[in-house]
Amino acid sequence: MRVVVLTTSYPRSAEDAAGRFVADAVEHLRARGVEVEVVSPASFRHFGIAGGAGVAGNLRRRPWLALAAPLAFVSFARAARRASREADVVHAHWLPTAAIALVTQRAVVLTVHGTDLELAARARPLARTLLRRVRVVLAVSTALAEEVQALGARDVRIVPNGVEVPPEGGEEAEPPEILFAGRLSPEKGILELVEAAQGHALVVAGDGPLRPQVPQARGWLPHDELERLYARAAVVACPSHREGFGVVCAEAMAHGRAVIASDVGGLRDLVVDGETGLLVPPRDVVALRAALERLLAQDELRRKLGASARERVRVYCSWETVTDSVLAAYADASRRTT
Numbered sequence: 559m560r561v562v563v564l565t566t567s568y569p570r571s572a573e574d575a576a577g578r579f580v581a582d583a584v585e586h587l588r589a590r591g592v593e594v595e596v597v598s599p600a601s602f603r604h605f606g607i608a609g610g611a612g613v614a615g616n617l618r619r620r621p622w623l624a625l626a627a628p629l630a631f632v633s634f635a636r637a638a639r640r641a642s643r644e645a646d647v648v649h650a651h652w653l654p655t656a657a658i659a660l661v662t663q664r665a666v667v668l669t670v671h672g673t674d675l676e677l678a679a680r681a682r683p684l685a686r687t688l689l690r691r692v693r694v695v696l697a698v699s700t701a702l703a704e705e706v707q708a709l710g711a712r713d714v715r716i717v718p719n720g721v722e723v724p725p726e727g728g729e730e731a732e733p734p735e736i737l738f739a740g741r742l743s744p745e746k747g748i749l750e751l752v753e754a755a756q757g758h759a760l761v762v763a764g765d766g767p768l769r770p771q772v773p774q775a776r777g778w779l780p781h782d783e784l785e786r787l788y789a790r791a792a793v794v795a796c797p798s799h800r801e802g803f804g805v806v807c808a809e810a811m812a813h814g815r816a817v818i819a820s821d822v823g824g825l826r827d828l829v830v831d832g833e834t835g836l837l838v839p840p841r842d843v844v845a846l847r848a849a850l851e852r853l854l855a856q857d858e859l860r861r862k863l864g865a866s867a868r869e870r871v872r873v874y875c876s877w878e879t880v881t882d883s884v885l886a887a888y889a890d891a892s893r894r895t896t
Contacts, residue, residue: 559888560593562642564634564659565651568598578781579719579805580651586720586881592888595641602637603630635661647888653678656688665891667884669696669717672802672823675705686710693891696884698803699824715887718827719803720880723872727814727864728789734854735759737791737815739784739806740798742766742775747797747820747840754847755795758854763787788813792860793853799840801825808875811835811867816860818849828874834867 567577650659653674678685689711697703794810796819803824817835829835
């Protein structure tokens with residue numbers, strides 16, 4: 559089978575974290591014998607709209623880039639058409655990319671990740687048109703599946719991002735550390751976490767517009783360094799205001815770490831409160847601090863939640879299961895005629 563993957567976010571080097579989950583999925587498809595060609599910002603002229611902080615982030619920071627959107631669309635579409643001449647399926651990541659995929663006149667599978675549906679809320683008629691023409695929609699969480707179904711998508715399947723489960727966890731640092739990894743922006747809840755974690759060792763891996771308010775942040779780290787931080791953390795905090803899936807949450811769980819997550823979006827699929835982690839209301843500093851204090855004070859509870867979390871991810875997010883689901887979507891989409 560020949561597949562063309564269209565994405566506006568893809569790692570430019572081994573150290574680049576942007577779109578890493580898309581690249582990992584591509585490598586697992588290739589390991590199954592699928593011929594995959596990737597069309598990413600490295601393949602076409604995007605005028606600064608793609609890459610970096612992502613399309614949504616770039617447009618928020620530099621709204622004038624929207625003026626170049628038509629030119630970027632044409633450039634992306636040309637690259638996609640060239641790549642897909644012999645393709646059986648075109649797999650688009652993020653809803654706006656579906657418009658490019660449909661130009662190729664091939665069977666289209668779309669994965670929605672979350673930020674794309676925020677944009678859909680501002681252009682619902684266009685979103686409905688795109689979703690109704692896509693043959694199969696893969697949503698990385700239950701919450702996103704419900705959103706695209708409400709917008710009229712016909713065949714919607716929940717397929718989480720795949721996560722590698724390491725052979726063993728690691729020894730907690732002393733004193734115990736709270737880890738946050740991700741973009742330092744308001745919707746990730748980093749400022750609430752900084753306030754809630756006062757008096758404790760808070761390790762922050764990431765970068766973004768709020769970095770001046772988080773002076774201890776270490777910036778974006780290579781994934782192997784991030785894995786070492788997971789392995790030594792006592793608690794991993796994911797206090798997002800919204801979350802399509804929650805890659806950091808899933809990776810922390812795979813390392814057997816106790817997770818505190820906001821009760822939102824895709825985090826609900828991963829964290830069962832009191833079983834595979836603790837859920838707290840988003841933006842609630844008092845509840846977040848209470849959860850942190852509870853876990854930091856109870857070694858046995860942390861171990862119990864961490865072990866259950868690791869098993870949850872091993873079953874729900876294994877690459878074998880995820881890749882099987884994606885291949886089934888490809889097969890169904892390529893057979894369907896309308």
